[in-house]
Amino acid sequence: MARFVGLAVVALQLATAAAPLPQPGTCGGVAIEYPFGIGPNCSLSDGFNVECVDDTPRLRLGGGGEQEEVVKVLRIDLLRGKIRTTNTISWQCTEKGGATAGARLQNSSWTGLNATALPYRFSDEDNRFFTLGCNALVFLNGEASGIDDPILSGCISTCFGNASIRNGTCSGIGCCEMAIPRGLNSYSLEFTGPLVNSSSNNDWCIYAALMESAGFSFEVAYATTDMFYRKNNGTVPLLLNFVVGNETCKEAQASGGYACAGDHSVCVDAVDGPGYVCNCSQGYTGNPYLPDGCTDLDECRPGNQVCPPGMICSNFPGGYNCSCPKGQHNSSKSGVLICEPDQKQSSLPLSVIVVIGVGGGLAIVVTSILSTYLVRQRRALADVKRKYFAQHGGLLLYEELSSRQGNAFTIYTEEQLEQASNGFDESNVLGRGGHGTVYKGTVASGVVVAIKRCKLMDERNKKEFGKEMLILSQINHKNIVKLLGCCLEVDVPMLVYEYVPNGTLYQLIHGGPAAAAAVSFATRLRIAHESAESLAYLHSFASPPILHGDVKSSNILLDESFMAKVSDFGASILAPTDEAQMVTMVQGTCGYLDPEYMQTCQLTEKSDVYSFGVVLLELLTGEKPLCLDGPEEGRSLSARFLAAMRETRVDKIVDEKVKGEASDELLEEITQLALECLQMCGGDRPAMKEVAERLGGLRRLHQHPWTQDAVELEEARCLLGSSPESISFEVDASHGTDSSGY
Known part of the structure; x- marks a missing residue:
């Protein structure tokens, strides 16, 4: 797997005022100007030092050692803060007669870069992530400035016969295109899944690259041959943003x-x-x-026509002026500025009257034009908002909500949410992810809320959004974050949830050794049970059933009393009613993805069960679901757990606090439940309703471990005539008393 260790910004200091600044130069036709430079002490810092080798400008990235990489510089744009360079195309191929056996992997050139030594970031405006080929699934893992959680995204490209592939269309058939998050400063690629059917006797390759999107045009041959790689000689252009200080x-x-x-x-x-x-x-x-x-930019230089024909251009520092020759004056006819000959006036009073009249007329005309323009702009904005509102099913949603009694779901305007979040101020950001940003806000009623502002939404979701809001607004469960409202008059609707103050389960478990050690086994078991109850409610009691689609510890929030509340229904879908709805783009988070879903692209309620099994492992082990730094066989937490269960050494990966507080019998039961949730075949996994019931029973057993023994002792007392006091004494002596007095 290609490993792209990151690009991050550091504070860069200027040279002393007394030191002479270097002169600009060129290398291979590329202008090299300060803060960049060629040679020692010619640039602002080492990160801006350009080497000119064989008339080719090169940047040395990575900070030295084995992780250092050298890339070719194509262009430097100082005023836009961008540098155009090259990136190597990553590829994975199968050899004849084998699907994954004999696979060859070529990593991208962005390997081993120093995450703390460079002033560059990948431009989200100019670049896209592309995957080319058939049956191709490539994961992009990375980090971005200002986003706490790691970036984990998947790009899947399928083929349903060559006839379905179209030139210029990169929609998931032969070619997958994906936007990257703003501020991305490091990433790595992982090719996964079988590339071709094992019976194929042909070579088969898939290609992936982060590259400049403006010049890319997909061709059918790219999906089935190595034409894309050969045509570009293995490299593609890539644009980096740079800064000169952090x-x-x-x-x-x-x-x-x-x-x-x-x-x-x-x-x-x-x-x-x-x-x-x-x-x-x-x-x-x-x-x-x-x-x-x-x-000064000379706007009046020869050949630069900035003034209307016949007018004289006069340049001055920072601007220019257009005037008429002597004996002529400015005149605006049909909105075009021209010069007209001056007219002789018969008397001064008449001249004064004409000036006043023309000035007053112009003032009236300008005022009318501005008023008309502002009115049209407001109407145009209102029309756009009405269009978005209707497009997202707002009319149906409003009509249905109006007919409900005691409805608490609110349709907000964009202005209301801007005011609630102080204009979506950065200080109100609760968290960022690959799909959007969540802000803390206070609505007019004084209620503190969480406002989710998504980046993208596909056309299917836009058409069904109003219907899904109508269903999701009726969900009322203590362990599910309440959806309070939405805003439909924007391109991508915003969602308003109840505010949950104590962060996520991911932060609680993985916030450091001290944080994890403070979480008792009883608390972990309770959170697991509450989370399972909420998913069972969505699967079995919501009408129609709802599939979450992205169950993970960072989507389980904790309130003031650390009660679990499942969140993030941005990825949720209603249970499919026909086969056409079953095939969706890959969604979810790497490490939690159902392997059966990755093979079939069919999201079912058993996909949520698998993801919940991974969350259960996090609670039992205190480890993250995916670790890309270790050996390949040990990267997945679920894979390590399944191997440990086969070798009866599961106690080696269970958290010490869990082993110290849970009985052997209880630990065996809960690990067996996790094993069943992680079965490769969805049909072999239990339903969420059964998972919730079994976790509830395990909670009761942990809270009152003496309950079954007491029943057996009572039966013995009835048979043998023992006194109640002796039975009570045997229970106390055998099991002691817990802190709650039981």
């Missing part, structure tokens, strides 16, 4: 390490994470990192 502009100006050196240089905060770049102010161009580097 502070904001305001912080950099106050710190003394400010990089924007010129009088007409301005600072611009980065949009994809911490840091800033420099630019020239309006009307100026050049190098904003050098003193006097920004020079």
